[in-house]
Amino acid sequence: MAYIEVQQATRQFKNGEQVTVANRDISFEVDQGAVVVILGPSGAGKSTLLNILGGMDSPTSGRVLVDGVDIAQFNSRQLTTYRRQAVGFVFQFYNLVPNLTARENVELASQITKDARDVDETLALVGLTHRADNFPAQLSGGEQQRVAIARAVAKNPKLLLCDEPTGALDYQTGKQVLQVIQDAAKQTQTTVIIVTHNSAIAQLGDQVIRINDAQVQSVEHNAHPTPLAEIEW
C-alpha cells in the first residue's frame, strides 16, 4: 500500500449562493520517502490540497489516507494532534518567531512532539550550527528558510509540506534551500511534498503531480530526478 493515498478528494467552498470547487475528484498515491512536486498555475488548487494533506482543512468528500489512516474523517481534535505530531510545514515567508533565536525556534517545535530530533543535530543538518544563537532579523532570507526547515524536520514528521519554499528567495539561494530540503528528507527518510508554480523545480521530484483547474492533469514518476546543480530556471 502506498504511504499516501488520496482518493477522489473534492473540496468546495460555499459563499452564500456561490460555490467554488477548489479540488475536484483528486486522486494520487505517494510512496514513503518520495519527494513529490505539485505543480500548477495560480488558483489551480495547490494550497487547498496542501492544507488538506497537512490537516489544516478537510475535503468535502473523498478519502485521504496517510500511513493507512483516513485523515478526512478526523475531527478537529484529531487534526490538531495530526498537525502537531505528523506534519512539518515550510512556508514561503518562513514564519519564524522573531524574538526567539534560531535554536529556540527549532526547540519550540521539538518540545511539542513526542519523538523529536536533537535540536543541534537538526541545525547542523541544515548547515546553521554557527548561526544558532542569532535572531531571525540577523539572518538572511535563505538562512531563515533553513531555520524553518530545521524547525519542520526537528519534529521528525511523517510528512514535510513545503508551500512555495523558494518563492521569496533569489535564484541561487532558492537552489540551496531546495538542496537542504532534499538532503534533509533523504537523510531522515521523510516524505516531502513541495507545492510550486515553478515548473523547473519539477525536475527534482521523484514524482510530479500537475494540477490545473482544480483537477489532476497528470502524475509522472521520475526514476532519475535531475540533480539540483543541473536544474536552471
Ligand SMILES: Nc1ncnc2c1ncn2[C@@H]1O[C@H](COP(=O)(O)OP(=O)(O)OP(=O)(O)O)[C@@H](O)[C@H]1O
Ligand atoms: N477559503 C476559501 N473560500 C473560498 N474560495 C477559496 C478558499 N480557498 C481557496 N479558494 C478558491 O479555490 C481556488 C483554488 O485556490 P488555491 O489557493 O488552492 O490555489 P493555488 O493553486 O494554491 O493558487 P496560488 O498559487 O495562487 O496560491 C481559487 O479559486 C480560490 O479562490
